[in-house]
Amino acid sequence: xxxxxxxxxxxxxxxxxxxxxxxxxxxxxxxxxxxxxxxxxxxxxxxxxxxxxxxxxxxxxxxxxxxxxxxxxxxxxxxxxxxxxxxxxxxxxxxxxxxxxxxx
Numbered sequence: 001x002x003x004x005x006x007x008x009x010x011x012x013x014x015x016x017x018x019x020x021x022x023x024x025x026x027x028x029x030x031x032x033x034x035x036x037x038x039x040x041x042x043x044x045x046x047x048x049x050x051x052x053x054x055x056x057x058x059x060x061x062x063x064x065x066x067x068x069x070x071x072x073x074x075x076x077x078x079x080x081x082x083x084x085x086x087x088x089x090x091x092x093x094x095x096x097x098x099x100x101x102x103x104x
Contacts, residue, residue: 005065005097006074008090009038009083013075017087020077022047025084029054034084035091036061040068043081051082061091063098 012018019028028034029051037055039048041064048064055062065071072080085091 005094005101006070008094008097009071009085010074010076012085012087012090012094013077013083015087015090017085017090018075019084019086020075020080020082022051022082025051025082026054028084028086029058029060032058032060033086034058034060035088036063036085036095038062038071038083038085038094039064040071040081041065042067047081061095063095065098 019025019034025034025037037051037060039051039062052062068079068081071083072078075083085094
């Protein structure tokens with residue numbers, strides 16, 4: 001994975017455009033506030049299933065990215081396995097960076 005999406009993610013969190021925590025993310029997906037969801041690749045099975053199912057039902061793009069340590073370091077908060085981006089601009093840019101890195 002490229003580090004550039006991590007920088008953008010850190011910026012989005014500092015700008016207050018993200019939701020952290022499983023229950024808050026689920027709520028934002030249901031309210032259609034979440035524009036994209038990022039999951040750590042070492043997320044527990046139940047959490048991963050719950051969030052991917054919600055994302056597919058509500059048609060929110062969902063990406064499995066780096067591990068929880070990398071994700072947590074990028075946003076400056078420990079032990080985070082999932083992040084929902086609420087801002088359309090940040091979400092579009094993140095998606096293009098993530099699509100680029102999976103293709104390339």
